[in-house]
Each structure stands twice: as structure tokens, then as C-alpha cells.
Amino acid sequence: MKSLKYYIQTLLGKWLNSPIIPKDKTTGFSLVRSERSHTTLGKRAYAVEPYYLHNVQLGDYSYFAKNAQVANTTIGKFCSIGPNFCCGLGIHPTTGISTHPMFYRGKKAEHRQTTIGNDVFIGANVTVLDGVTIGDGAVVGAGAVVSKDVPPYAIVGGVPARIIKYRFDEQTIEKLLQIKWWNSSDEQLKQIQQHFDNVAEFIAEWRHFN
Numbered sequence: 001m002k003s004l005k006y007y008i009q010t011l012l013g014k015w016l017n018s019p020i021i022p023k024d025k026t027t028g029f030s031l032v033r034s035e036r037s038h039t040t041l042g043k044r045a046y047a048v049e050p051y052y053l054h055n056v057q058l059g060d061y062s063y064f065a066k067n068a069q070v071a072n073t074t075i076g077k078f079c080s081i082g083p084n085f086c087c088g089l090g091i092h093p094t095t096g097i098s099t100h101p102m103f104y105r106g107k108k109a110e111h112r113q114t115t116i117g118n119d120v121f122i123g124a125n126v127t128v129l130d131g132v133t134i135g136d137g138a139v140v141g142a143g144a145v146v147s148k149d150v151p152p153y154a155i156v157g158g159v160p161a162r163i164i165k166y167r168f169d170e171q172t173i174e175k176l177l178q179i180k181w182w183n184s185s186d187e188q189l190k191q192i193q194q195h196f197d198n199v200a201e202f203i204a205e206w207r208h209f210n
């Protein structure tokens with residue numbers, strides 16, 4: 001049975017529209033609505049509710065679909081992140097007597113910073129483990145568990161995630177990483193849009209955009 005404290009907190013939270021939110025005692029996540037702390041959202045960046053975001057920097061135009069649970073993660077611009085994304089939620093050392101935090105809290109690192117580049121597409125139901133770096137332009141297939149770094153423009157999938165293929169050939173990737181189109185002005189973005197279906201043409205024309 002839920003405690004009286006739970007109902008009082010829920011009512012207060014609703015009435016004050018304040019972050020007084022009952023939490024699941026085991027995970028620390030909100031039971032009733034979204035929670036966000038030490039988090040910055042860039043221009044037009046957003047997260048669909050419900051979400052739990054702690055110490056997250058989300059770049060311009062990037063978004064989380066429903067039910068993102070993300071901590072200690074920096075994410076670049078123009079990233080599309082599918083539903084039920086779990087990222088940077090912590091490390092439980094496996095070499096001690098127990099994996100329970102009671103035994104190591106304050107003595108061992110429980111978190112590592114995770115980094116996701118620009119223009120990264122992450123499918124539904126993906127987990128990214130602490131400390132991983134996902135390169136610019138990468139794609140993570142639905143259902144993957146990403147335990148190692150992902151190179152720029154790689155498409156990875158599976159548990160653990162492995163490289164399936166690359167989005168473009170090596171030379172094209174090199175050029176795109178030099179161009180870094182995601183840092184473009186709004187005016188340049190409009191021009192980029194016109195070349196959406198022809199990457200070679202875009203690379204050839206890019207120097208005229210400035």
C-alpha cells in the first residue's frame with residue numbers, strides 16, 4: 001500500500017506545479033512525471049514526457065522521444081533519439097563481494113561521462129553504457145546495447161552493438177567530418193536542405209555556402 005507521504009507529495013506536486021515528486025526508492029526515478037536536473041537544452045531541443053534527465057547537455061535541434069532516462073551525458077546537435085533510451089545510468093562494479101552500492105558508495109566511481117556526437121540517430125529501446133563515445137553521424141539500431149565506442153558514421157546494432165556497415169565511404173566521411181555542417185547558420189541549413197539527397201553534390205558545393 002502506498003504511504004500517506006506519497007499521496008501528500010503527489011498532491012503538493014500537482015498543486016504547486018513544483019518538482020516535489022515521489023520517487024521509486026530503488027531507482028530514484030520519478031513515478032508521476034518528468035524530472036530534470038543540471039540539464040541544458042539547446043535551441044529547439046526537447047524531450048517528450050516522461051523523462052528523467054540528470055546532468056545532460058542536449059545540443060540544438062536534438063530530441064528525445066518518450067521515456068528517456070539519461071545521466072551524465074553530452075549530446076551534440078541534430079540527434080534523433082528514439083523511445084525508451086537509457087544512457088549513462090551508472091556502473092556497478094562486478095569484482096567485489098556484492099554489486100550492491102551499499103558496499104562501495106563513496107569509494108568507487110559509479111558514473112563515467114558519456115558522449116554522443118552530432119547528427120546521431122538512435123533507434124527505439126537502446127541502452128548506452130557509461131563512458132561510451134558515439135561519433136558524429138553514427139546510427140544505433142533499435143534494441144542495441146552499446147558497450148564500446150562507435151566510430152563516426154558507423155551503423156551499429158545488436159547486443160552488444162557491433163558495426164553493421166558505414167553510412168558512406170571513407171572519403172565522404174572524412175569530408176563530412178571536416179565540414180561539420182551541424183555548426184552552420186540557419187541560412188546555410190536551408191541550403192544544406194536542398195542537397196539532402198545528394199551528399200557528393202553537397203560536399204562539392206559546400207565551399208560556396210559561406
Ligand SMILES: CC(C)(COP(=O)(O)OP(=O)(O)OC[C@H]1O[C@@H](n2cnc3c(N)ncnc32)[C@H](O)[C@@H]1OP(=O)(O)O)[C@@H](O)C(=O)NCCC(=O)NCCS
Nearest residue numbers: 065081082083122123124139140141142143155157158164
Ligand atoms: C539500424 C537501421 C537504421 C539499419 O537500417 P538499414 O540501413 O536500412 O539496414 P538494413 O535494413 O539494410 O539492414 C542491414 C543489416 O543489419 C541488420 N539490422 C538491421 N537493423 C538491426 C538492428 N536494429 N539490430 C541488429 N541488426 C540489425 C539487418 O538484419 C541486416 O542484416 P544482414 O545484412 O545480415 O541481412 C534500422 O534497421 C533500425 O534499427 N532503425 C531503427 C528504427 C526505429 O527504432 N525507429 C523508431 C525511431 S523513433
